[in-house]
Amino acid sequence: MDFPSFPRGLLSMVLAGGLSLSGLAGAAETIKIGVAGPMTGGYAAFGEQFWRGASQAAEDINAAGGINGKQIELVKGDDACEPKQATAVANRLLDQDKVAAVVGHFCSSSTIPASEVYADAGVLVITPGSTNPKVTERGLPTVFRMCGRDDQQGPLAADFIIKKLKAKKIAVVHDKDTYGQGIADAMRDRLKELKADDRVVLYEGLTRGEKDFNALVTKIKASGADTVYFGGLYNEAGPLLRQLREQGLKVNFLSGDGSLDPAIVTTAGGPQFVEGAYMTSVREARNIPTSQAVVKKMKDAGFDPAGFTLYAYASLQAIAESMNGAKTSDGMKLAKWLKSHTVPTVLGPKSWDSKGDLKDTSFSLFIWEPDGTYKEMQK
C-alpha cells in the first residue's frame, strides 16, 4: 500500500472542497486525530490508558475552543500490539479516516513499522509510551515521543542493581520482543560500562503467550543468581514472578515499564507474589504538580489515570499546541515547530531534540507494596 503522495493529496483537496461546501451549509468542522494502541488483546490495559487520556485531553481542549477554532474528533485504532495489524491500522487511519495527526502506538514493535507509514504521508505522530531507541533513531522527521528511551531506562535499573542491591550474580530474561529484548540489552550494556557484565550468569528469552516458565526458573536457581532482570510485559512478568516465588527463590526482581501495571497482580495470582519487586518506569505522572487538576477530574469520573494515561493526554496537548502555533496540520511544518518550541503540558513544559526525543526525560524506580499497589521510590 505505497501510494505516491500525489493522489492522496488530490483526494484530500477534493474532500476538503466537499467539507468547505458543507461548512457553508452550517455543519461543524472537526480535526480528526488518531489514537492507536492495543485496544484489544493481551495488552489492552495500556490501550485503555491511551484512549482515556487522549479522550480527556480532547474534551478539555474542545471546551477551551479547540484547535484554530475547530473541534477535535478522536478516531480509535486497534493494533493489538501486532506489527502487521499496526501497519494496517496506520493505513486505515490515513486513507479512510484522514486523520491529521496520531497519538500512538504503544508496543515499540508496532510503533516502528506504523510510524514509517505516517512519516511517508508526512503526518505527525507522537507515541506516549514506546521506549525503544529505534523509534526515533531512524531519522523520520514527523515521529516524536512523550516518554524516555530504553537506553535511559535500562541503565537506571543497572545502576540500581550494582550500586544499591550490590548483586553478585544477575540473571537476565527477556521476551524476545523489540521492547523486551531491547530494554534487557540496554541494561546489560550499562553493566558493561560499569565493568560488571561478568556478573551476568544467565541471559535467555522466554516465549510470549506461554504460562509455564518452571524450567527456566529451575535454571535460574541452578545459576545461583541473586537478582533477576526481566525485559517484557506484565502478562509474562506475573507468572514468572509467581513461579520464582513458588520454587522458593528469594531473589531480587527488576523489570521495566511494560510490567508496571496493576494487572500484574492478577497475572501473578496475588499481591504476595509481586511484593518487593522493583520496576523502572516513566515518572509517576499523578504526583507532578501540573497534573493535579486533570488527575482530580479523571478520578472524579471514576478512572484512575495510572501509567501512560497522562502521557497520552500530554501527547494530544502537544499536537494541539503545535497546530495552534504553526497554524497548519501539515506534519512537516508541525514537526519543525515542535522541535523549536517548548510546549506546556500536563507533565510540565516539554521540548524535543532534532530526533524527536524529549530533551528532559527522567525515569523513576518503583517498588510493589504488600497490598498490591506500587509506589515511587525516593531518589
Added chain:
Amino acid sequence: MDWHILAQQLVNGLTLGSIYGLIAIGYTMVYGIVGMINFAHGDVYMVSAYLTAICLAVLFSFGIDSLPFALLATLATTMLITAAYGWTIERVAYRPLRGAPRLAPLISAIGMSLVLQNGVQLSQGAKTQGVPSLIPATLRFGEGHDFVQITLVQLMIIVVSLTSMAALTWLIQRTSLGRQCRATQQDRRMAAILGINTDRIISMVFVIGAAMAAIAGVLVTLNYGSFDFYIGFVTGIKAFTAAVLGGIGSLPGAMLGGLILGLAEALFSGMVNTDYKDVFAFSLLVLVLIFRPTGLLGKPEVEKV
C-alpha cells in the same frame, strides 16, 4: 548438573507433559474416529479455564470456603459445561459436513476456533485474567539450598492425569460404549450396518475429549493462575504435536507423546537454552516422524480395498 536441579526439571517436565497429554487425548480420539483434526479443541480447553475461574468465584461468593468441596464442584461443573461445548461444536460445525471432502470440516474447525476465541474475548474482555493462589502447600526433599520440590498442585496434575488416563483406557477397552467406539473407528459404515448409532458415538468422542480438556483447564488454572482468551492456541498446537508424536489415534500414545514433549521442553530449556526449546520440540517431532511415520505407538494405517 546437580541431582536436585535435574530432578526438579523432571518434575517440571512431567507436570507440563501431563497437561499436554490430557489435551492430546481430545485430538487423538477425534482423529481416530472421524479421521480429522479438531482445531477448535485447544479453545475448548481455553473456555474451561474461564469456566474454572467463574465457578470458583461463584462458589466463594456464596461463602463456600471448603477447598476440597469447591475444587470438586468446580471440576464437575466445568467438565459438564465443557462437554456440552464439545457436543455443540460437533453438531454445529462437523455433523453437517460429515459427507463433505476432508478439507471442509478442517476449515469449519478453524472457524469454530476463531468463534470461541472472539466470543470469549468479547464477553470476558481481552485482559489476562487470574485466579489467586489457592493451594500453597509444597513438598520438599533435600536440605538447605539443595532441594527438590513438588507443589501439591503439581502432584495433583500428575495424579489426576494418570487417573483419568487409566479410567479412559478402561472405558474404551472394557465397556460397551468403548467397544462401539472401537468398532466405529475400525469401519464406520460397517459398524452402522451392525446397529451401532455412529452419530451418537462420534458425539460421545467429542464430549469425552472436551471433558478431558476441562480437567486440564482446571488444573492449569490452579497451577499458573493466569489465563487469557489466547492460551488455547499455543497449548493446542503443543498438545496436537504430542498426539502426533505418540501416534495419532492411539490413547496411550497421546499420554506418552505429552510426557515426552513436556520432558523434552523442560530438559532442553534447563540444560541448553530456553530461546530454542520449541525449535527443539518440533525437531524432535520431525525426527520421530522420519523414522516412525505413524508416531511412537501408532499402528500403520492399512488401506482398505
